Amino acid sequence: MSEENYVLELEHIRKEYPGVVALKDVTLQLRRGEVLGLIGENGAGKSTLIKCCTGAVIPTSGKIRVNGREFDRMSPQLASENGIAVIYQEFNNVGELSAAENLFLGRPIRKGMIIDRAAMEREAQKAFEQLHIKINPKELVKNLSVGYQQMIEIAKAIQQNAQVLIMDEPSAPLTSAEVESMFKVVELLRTKGVSIIYISHRLEEIFRLSDRIEVIRDGEYVTTLITPQATVDELIKLMVGREMTQKYPPRKNCINKDKVVLELDNVCGNGDKNMSLKLHAGEVLGLGGLVGAGRTELAEVIFGSKPIESGRMLLNGKEICPKSSREAIDLGIALVPEDRKRHGALLGNSIKNNINMPIYERISRFSVINSKTELEIAEKYRKDIQIKCPTLNQLVKNLSGGNQQKVILAKWLAADCQLIIFDEPTRGIDVGAKYEIYKLINDLVESGRSVLMISSEMEELMGMSDRIIVLAENRMTGELAKEEFNSDKIMAYASGITDETKE
Numbered sequence: 001m002s003e004e005n006y007v008l009e010l011e012h013i014r015k016e017y018p019g020v021v022a023l024k025d026v027t028l029q030l031r032r033g034e035v036l037g038l039i040g041e042n043g044a045g046k047s048t049l050i051k052c053c054t055g056a057v058i059p060t061s062g063k064i065r066v067n068g069r070e071f072d073r074m075s076p077q078l079a080s081e082n083g084i085a086v087i088y089q090e091f092n093n094v095g096e097l098s099a100a101e102n103l104f105l106g107r108p109i110r111k112g113m114i115i116d117r118a119a120m121e122r123e124a125q126k127a128f129e130q131l132h133i134k135i136n137p138k139e140l141v142k143n144l145s146v147g148y149q150q151m152i153e154i155a156k157a158i159q160q161n162a163q164v165l166i167m168d169e170p171s172a173p174l175t176s177a178e179v180e181s182m183f184k185v186v187e188l189l190r191t192k193g194v195s196i197i198y199i200s201h202r203l204e205e206i207f208r209l210s211d212r213i214e215v216i217r218d219g220e221y222v223t224t225l226i227t228p229q230a231t232v233d234e235l236i237k238l239m240v241g242r243e244m245t246q247k248y249p250p251r252k253n254c255i256n257k258d259k260v261v262l263e264l265d266n267v268c269g270n271g272d273k274n275m276s277l278k279l280h281a282g283e284v285l286g287l288g289g290l291v292g293a294g295r296t297e298l299a300e301v302i303f304g305s306k307p308i309e310s311g312r313m314l315l316n317g318k319e320i321c322p323k324s325s326r327e328a329i330d331l332g333i334a335l336v337p338e339d340r341k342r343h344g345a346l347l348g349n350s351i352k353n354n355i356n357m358p359i360y361e362r363i364s365r366f367s368v369i370n371s372k373t374e375l376e377i378a379e380k381y382r383k384d385i386q387i388k389c390p391t392l393n394q395l396v397k398n399l400s401g402g403n404q405q406k407v408i409l410a411k412w413l414a415a416d417c418q419l420i421i422f423d424e425p426t427r428g429i430d431v432g433a434k435y436e437i438y439k440l441i442n443d444l445v446e447s448g449r450s451v452l453m454i455s456s457e458m459e460e461l462m463g464m465s466d467r468i469i470v471l472a473e474n475r476m477t478g479e480l481a482k483e484e485f486n487s488d489k490i491m492a493y494a495s496g497i498t499d500e501t502k503e
């Protein structure tokens, strides 16, 4: 095929950091009007590669060609002039400004010396309509959902005439309804001839959207496949480098029905109403429901970060009322939060430091940290959940997105609590590491601990839970024992249909 057919070509890209080669040798060719799925394990180099396309990262060596024109390196200015735009996971929106003002951020429409707000709003309206999205241009961005904020970023790229749109895990922060709207926009853009690179750990999205799939592993190009000819198993094998026959590791039945670890008796708080449940030792209790159903809210109440307004909470039969997360941790309750960037890691600290954070008191004597234990604990989790890093002294901010999440997970596992609440434990985590995380959850319950697991991934919820409770609109709508697991039934409960309403 002649070169003119490619809008973007990356040739033998290499990127070295002190102590790490993030990209060894990666080649990528993007055809006009295609969606290219880019997949690989956490730390494979996907984000680094796309940052090379925009000049956010300068490659150590390699060539970049845009519409046949060759560049040794990009700069944000050059990338933008050449029609390359990226939707990063952290948006650059300004919350205090309106949707229209954000769309024209840094290049406002002027009438003489004055900013022409009306014209910007008109243009914004047109841009949103083109993408079939309903956003009021006057609305402040901080009042818009994450999905709409992302749409503004996409609209901005299109406004600036982007020919190449790169999306780095765009679905990760979105609700399922928002994901659907985003897919529609991606499909629309493809019909308009925009070329798209789509990065995701959710293979079903890659299959649904892409024309071709490029796999990279450990900073190296592996292969490119034509989507309809690829299979899930094949892709996993190419990414992970080995066969993965099982998705969920087997677990011994270790539920101790005689030992109720956590009991909620009509608990109200943080918006949730009348929550009653029992969680046994050795049990994984899944919390299902749509985003916004009140699952995270419930987790916050149990973890003491939000107060109980009425009702009783018992831990091992004793009434408790933790007023802070510190108190909850001391009681033996851990919460691995959903928004790990904001609540989880100290980005400027080392991996070792982050993992040991909740247990420094335990591993110190007379305020002196036992550095051997500190290192051993960090090393154990690096191995167990495959944190990809040159050394445990690496700063967390220099890790890939998925590896940052693993550090936070490790930190809560190291805290060695008897009740661990996981809020979306595998979001942004690659298939191989997901399996390792499931194994760790199994280890936890097999050693008598209890797990409350919030997950929006139906398959994961059913694959890992012993029992599932479903929430809708801040209330419990149904409960299913393992034999009754059925996705239609869970979806019905999640949309607010209870057994009573059916009768």
Ligand SMILES: Nc1ncnc2c1ncn2[C@@H]1O[C@H](COP(=O)(O)OP(=O)(O)OP(=O)(O)O)[C@@H](O)[C@H]1O
Binding pocket: 017, 018, 020, 021, 022, 023, 040, 041, 042, 043, 044, 045, 046, 047, 048, 049, 388, 389, 398, 399, 400, 401, 402, 403, 428
């Ligand atoms: N500024 C940096 N300093 C040192 N190492 C870095 C830096 N940025 C990235 N790396 C390393 O480069 C490698 C590739 O990271 P990258 O973020 O590109 O991975 P990724 O494929 O996007 O992973 P994920 O799926 O987890 O987002 C990782 O090992 C990461 O630790």
Ligand SMILES: [Mg+2]
Binding pocket: 046, 047, 048, 168, 400, 401, 402
């Ligand atoms: Mg990444």
